[in-house]
Amino acid sequence: MRESRLAHLQSAVLDLAFDADAEAFRADPATWAQARNLVSADGRTLATRHERWLLYRDLIRTTLEDPLADTFPITQTLLEEASAWAECVDAFLASRTISSPYYREVAPAFVAWLAASHWGLERWPFLLQLAHYEAVELEVLWAPDASPAIGLSAEPALDRVAVLDPAARNLAYGFAVQLATVEAPEPPPACARLLCHRDREGAFHVLELTPPVSALLARSQEGQALGPALAELGADPVEAFALLREFRDQGVLQGFRSA
Amino acid sequence: MAFTGVGLGLRRPHMEQVAALDVAPVPFWEIAPENVVGQGGARHRLVMGILERDDVLTHGLSMSMGGFDAWAPEVLEQLVAFLKATGTPWHSEHLCWSSFGGAHTHELLPMPFTREAARHAIARVKTLQAKLPVPFLLENISYYAELGEPEMSERDFLLEVLEGADCGWLLDINNVYVNSVNHGFDPKEWLAGMPLHRVAQMHIAGHTWLEAEGVLLDTHGAPVVDPVVDLMAWVLPRIGRPVPVLLERDHEIPDLAVLLAEREQLQAAYEGALAGVAHA
Numbered sequence: 001m002r003e004s005r006l007a008h009l010q011s012a013v014l015d016l017a018f019d020a021d022a023e024a025f026r027a028d029p030a031t032w033a034q035a036r037n038l039v040s041a042d043g044r045t046l047a048t049r050h051e052r053w054l055l056y057r058d059l060i061r062t063t064l065e066d067p068l069a070d071t072f073p074i075t076q077t078l079l080e081e082a083s084a085w086a087e088c089v090d091a092f093l094a095s096r097t098i099s100s101p102y103y104r105e106v107a108p109a110f111v112a113w114l115a116a117s118h119w120g121l122e123r124w125p126f127l128l129q130l131a132h133y134e135a136v137e138l139e140v141l142w143a144p145d146a147s148p149a150i151g152l153s154a155e156p157a158l159d160r161v162a163v164l165d166p167a168a169r170n171l172a173y174g175f176a177v178q179l180a181t182v183e184a185p186e187p188p189p190a191c192a193r194l195l196c197h198r199d200r201e202g203a204f205h206v207l208e209l210t211p212p213v214s215a216l217l218a219r220s221q222e223g224q225a226l227g228p229a230l231a232e233l234g235a236d237p238v239e240a241f242a243l244l245r246e247f248r249d250q251g252v253l254q255g256f257r258s259a
Numbered sequence: 260m261a262f263t264g265v266g267l268g269l270r271r272p273h274m275e276q277v278a279a280l281d282v283a284p285v286p287f288w289e290i291a292p293e294n295v296v297g298q299g300g301a302r303h304r305l306v307m308g309i310l311e312r313d314d315v316l317t318h319g320l321s322m323s324m325g326g327f328d329a330w331a332p333e334v335l336e337q338l339v340a341f342l343k344a345t346g347t348p349w350h351s352e353h354l355c356w357s358s359f360g361g362a363h364t365h366e367l368l369p370m371p372f373t374r375e376a377a378r379h380a381i382a383r384v385k386t387l388q389a390k391l392p393v394p395f396l397l398e399n400i401s402y403y404a405e406l407g408e409p410e411m412s413e414r415d416f417l418l419e420v421l422e423g424a425d426c427g428w429l430l431d432i433n434n435v436y437v438n439s440v441n442h443g444f445d446p447k448e449w450l451a452g453m454p455l456h457r458v459a460q461m462h463i464a465g466h467t468w469l470e471a472e473g474v475l476l477d478t479h480g481a482p483v484v485d486p487v488v489d490l491m492a493w494v495l496p497r498i499g500r501p502v503p504v505l506l507e508r509d510h511e512i513p514d515l516a517v518l519l520a521e522r523e524q525l526q527a528a529y530e531g532a533l534a535g536v537a538h539a
Contacts, residue, residue: 004375004379005371005373005375005407006325006370006371006373006375006376006379007327007359009371009406009407010326010327010356010359010368011359011360013359013368013406014359014360014362014364017364017366018362038407039407039408041407041408042371042407042408044408045405045406045407045408045409046406046407049404049405051472052403052404052472052474053404055403055404055469055472055474056366056368056403056404059366060364060365060366063364063365063366064364064365096360096361096362097362098362098363098365099358099361099362099363100363101293101321101322101323101330101331101334101357101358101363102293102297102321103293103294103320103321103365104294106365141300141302142298142299142300142302142303143298143299143300144297144298144299145299145300145303145304146299167299167300198300198301200301201301202300202301202302
C-alpha cells in the first residue's frame with residue numbers, strides 16, 4: 001500500500017512541509033516532484049499549483065510553531081537574540097518527531113527532540129533544562145488526576161514512603177532555570193531543586209527545595225522508607241515529617257504507604 | 260435529547276464563564292475529544308462538569324481518515340470512553356489526511372480526488388466506524404489546491420466516499436462557500452444532487468481573504484458572512500429536517516457574549532429557513 005500513488009503524494013507533501021529548505025520546490029517543482037517518484041501527471045499538477053502548496057507548507061509550519069512560541073517564550077527569546085530560533089524550529093520540524101494526534105503534545109515533542117538531538121547544547125549547555133522547565137507548567141496543570149488513594153496513610157512514619165501526587169514533579173537542574181526570564185533568558189549555573197505542583201484550585205506552584213528534602217522525595221519515589229533515607233541523609237525526622245505534612249496538606253503528596 | 264438549532268464550539272477561554280452558569284446558554288456544545296481526553300486537574304474537571312450538565316456533540320480533528328498511520332490502541336480507547344461519557348449521538352471527523360509515516364502535521368490536508376484515494380478513505384471510515392459506539396459522520400473540508408491530477412471533481416469524490424462508506428455527512432457550509440470562491444463554482448449547483456438525506460449536522464464559520472495569495476482561507480477567525488448564512492438558509496429546507504448547526508470559532512476568539520449574540524442571529528436565520536417545513 002505504501003508504494004501507492006496516494007502514499008507517494010502524501011509523502012511528497014510531508015517533504016515539502018517539513019524539509020527546512022523549500023527552495024528546490026520553489027525553483028523547479030516539476031523536477032522536485034520527479035525526484036519523489038510522483039507519476040508525471042501528479043507532478044505536473046503539483047507544479048501548476050505550487051504556490052498553493054507553498055501556502056499549505058506555511059499553514060502547517062505556523063500551526064506547529066504556535067505552541068512552541070506559546071510554551072517556550074524564554075527559550076525563543078534566547079535563541080532569537082542569537083538569530084538561531086528559526087534554525088532550531090527548522091531542525092525540529094525536519095526531525096518529524098511530532099507523532100501524537102494530540103496537539104498539546106507538540107511542545108513536549110520539542111523537549112524530547114532537544115534531549116535526543118542535543119541541538120544547541122554545545123553553545124547553550126542549559127538549553128534542554130530551560131526548555132524542560134518551561135514545558136513543565138502545562139504538564140503539571142493538565143496531568144491526569146490521581147486514582148483514589150486506597151491504603152494510604154495521612155501520617156508519615158519511619159517505615160513508610162511518601163507518595164507524590166501524580167501531577168507533582170520533583171526536579172533537579174544544573175542551572176537555576178527558575179530565575180530565567182524573557183528579559184534575562186540565560187539561567188545562572190547553579191543547582192536548582194524544584195518541586196512543581198498544582199493546588200486543588202488548579203494553580204501552578206514551584207517550591208525550591210533544599211538538597212536533603214529533594215533527595216528524600218526522590219528516595220521515596222524509588223521506594224526507600226523514610227527512616228533509612230533520613231538516616232543516610234543525616235536529616236532530623238521531626239523537622240522532615242512536619243514538612244511532609246505541609247506537602248500533604250498542599251496536595252503535593254497523596255499520602256504515605258508502607259515501604 | 261434532540262439536537263437541533265444552532266450550537267457553539269466550547270472553547271478554553273470561555274470555560275470558567277460557562278461553568279458558572281446555571282443552565283447552558285446554547286442548545287448544545289461541540290468539543291474535540293483530542294483537547295480533553297487523558298487530562299486531569301481543576302480546569303479539566305471544569306470542562307467535564309459542563310459536558311455532564313449540557314448536551315454535547317463530539318468532533319475529531321486528527322484521526323487522519325485518509326492517511327495510512329494506524330490509530331494507537333490507547334487513542335481509540337480514550338476516544339471511545341469519551342464518546343460514551345458525553346453521550347454524544349454521533350462522532351465526526353474530516354475527509355482529509357493529517358499524518359504520514361508517523362509524522363503529524365495537525366493540518367487538514369486534501370485527499371487526491373482519485374478512485375484509489377476514495378477506496379482508501381472508505382476502508383478507513385468503515386474500520387473506524389466499527390470501533391466506535393456511535394454513528395460516524397464525515398465532514399467536507401476546505402481545500403486550496405488539488406493533490407495530484409484529479410480523476411473526478413471534489414464533489415464527486417465526496418459523494419463516492421459518503422456512499423461507499425455509507426456514513427453520515429457533516430455538511431460544512433462555510434467550506435462549500437470557501438471552495439466555491441477559490442475554485443469558481445456555484446455552491447447551490449454543487450449542493451444540488453448531493454445526498455442531503457445523509458446530513459446529520461452542519462458547521463458554519465467565518466473565513467479570511469488573503470490578498471497576497473488571492474485565496475479565501477477557512478480560518479474560523481471571523482464572524483460568519485451573509486452569503487454563508489444565506490447558503491445555510493437555502494440548504495436547510497432542502498435537507499427538510501432541523502439538523503443541528505454548529506458555529507465554529509477557533510481563532511481571534513471574542514468574548515462569550517459576542518459569540519452568543521452571533522449565535523442568536525444564526526438561530527433566527529435557522530428558524531426562518533425552516534418555517535413552514537413539515538418535520539418528519
